[in-house]
Amino acid sequence: MSTELLTLLLSRIQFGFTVSFHIIFPAFTIGLAAWLVFLEGLHLATGRPVYRRLFDFWLRIFAVAFGLGVVSGIVLAFEFGTNWSELARRTGPIQGPLLAYETFTAFALEASFFGVLIFGRNRVPRWFYFIACLMVALGTTLSAFWIMVNNSWMQVPSGIHLAADGMFVPDNWRAIILSAVVWVRFPHMLLAAYVTSAFCIAATGAWYILQNRERTESRAMMRMGLGIAAVLVPVQMFFGHLNGEYVVRHQPSKMAAIEARWHDEKPASEVLFAWPDVENRRNRFAVTLPAPLGSLIDSDSLSAGEVGLESIPPENWPPVRIPFFAFRIMVGCGVVMLVLAWVGSWLALDDRLEARRWLLWATFLSFPLGFIATLTGWFTAEVGRQPWVVYGLLRTAQAATPFLAPRDVALTLLLFGGIYILIFSAGILYIYRLLRQGPLPTPIHPERTNPKRPLAVGGSDSQAGIGLDSSLS
């Protein structure tokens, strides 16, 4: 292997590793932030202490996951320049502004109000605290929006022309931001995050019921989690289907790989399962549904022709097996989540939920499904786009920093790998401990006065309420 290829491979491993690590946490915190707004809103409206206890409980978990999301996200903002300097230079005029909007509208917003969320409960009026919750949730959502705009542009580049020096010059920002691709992919990501969090919440509830503890909170969590999922999973599947339509239209090589379709077919059959044999361009052990089911699934048509890999030059093929299997794992997780959410919510209607131990166990063990589906969905989208980094216009191999030595990338890969393994293990352990600890009893004076609070200036507690507390309330 030449040094360029080795550097490219190592840079790809490093980027894939750091970006996959990162997405796990936003997938969790985008949903949790919305869940916290929901709980705080319910508490403000009803005054029931159970919502406050649940809020405080999930806030502690949110804090650990949010911290991991922030530190792993900062890495990505710089990795484009360090390892992909040609991409950064040439597509900078498009990707730079999109990510600048992300940091301005989202990153700064969530980072600033996160401090208020964790430390400010006793320093600000209740309405301001609620606004801080809203701002954190808004920040995480806007962050997902800009990232999806940016990634969608890399999938289906539009609104640009190529300058003589190889720079991508934006002509039409409306086409870049409001493209149809964004509006199916952004909801798909947002729903993925909501469903992932809903299953984590339901699983926690099921775990407590199995242990016969936290009677009120556990039931509330399992019902709410499964109920939210029962509504959102079908919507998510619908958006997943809409995602398929853009792939068919704009990325034939990705679609052919996802379907392991080697030859053009009209109408097309549908491979349910197989071992794609790339060397011999055929599928082994294939379980195939007859035509026109492939056309129906991919193009909503009984007669549409579907492109096979053989009509695409092999140098433009993605690695077939990764998108093929990743896609099937994602769909499989989705189906299991749909069944669980519907059956669970149905049984919850007339209070039969707690008696079904098998359902409790299944719900408890379902917590990784959302994460797996999100990750495999991203693998399908990103590996399926290869060998292009900007589909059809810029190859991944041309995007890398030209002069990096394999030794340097190997060194940083080891460094990132070691640190990520350390913080991931610790983070999971601490989240597990917080879950095991469960919701704490409600503080005796829930608002304003906190016995632990230091008396900062003067002596009385009212004087200690400095800042907005005194000026706004």
Next chain:
Amino acid sequence: MNTFFPYFWAAVLGLSLLLYVLLDGFDLGVGILFGFARDEAARRHMLSAISPVWDGNETWLVIGGTVLWAAFPTAYALILSAFYLPICLMLCALILRGVAFEFRQRAGVHTRFVWDIGFTGGSFIATFVQGVVVGALVRGISVGADGRFPGGGALDWASPFAFLCGAGLCLGNALLGAGWLVLKSEDPLRERSYRIIPWLLAGVLIFLILAFLAALRMDLSVMHRWIERPWLEVFPLIGVLAVITIVFGVRRRRDSWPFAGAAAIFLAAFATLAASFLPYMVPFSLTILEAAAPMSSLSFIFWGAGIVVLPLTLMYTIIVYTVFKGKVGPSAEYP
């Protein structure tokens, strides 16, 4: 070519980096001093002085990075790839210190030291690397005719001068951090911070003199600016006034003076560098206009991020600092 947008974004970049240097500067500095804390009570007290705001502070680095990418993509690609190893090292250091805030609360008594080492070590390495990068930029990095880094060694940036700047920034951030602790904390931490400030101030002054002599000796391009632009000498004057402020603040135990003075030293140093770099984006090889993104990119970020979101961001940064203003006591406030 319209020159307003490139200069506007160069100014925003300067502002973001200045805010980063001042704001994350003090919490990185507290991180460095954290390693010298006497006991767990002191460590908690130090952390509670920065916990609510550090995350927002660090955001200015990311804002600076993405503004650089958006407005000056050639410079972003050039600088980040030329400093591959230092930047990756800085990112790892920032990860370790960032997770420590949350993790040391959650860790048991026996494993807490892991995150404490990560916090101090991360703060120290991140600061040192930032100083090294600034020092290497002052010396100048080679740029090819096409505006790209021609490559060379992964250690092109390494030089005694760059390492000197790394050490200098560590002292500077520690000074800023000690000033912040005086401002935010109560005795005994406040008193201990007062006692360390004269030593740190002396260290910073020695560094500044050494850096000045080294720059003279190496005949750096930066020094020619001082002859061309005599008004630059107003900044060292501000620095002298700042030093006097710190000295009197420490003597008379005026809690807000040391931080204000340290911040003014940083401001003067930053303004000196910025003014001597102009009109270059990458010193002495790539100008602001050469590095600027196409007009369609610059105007797109100007009308939204530039004149709407940036003022809003500054506004809520001030709101959050207002929420957490005043002294914090020795016991950490934590849910």
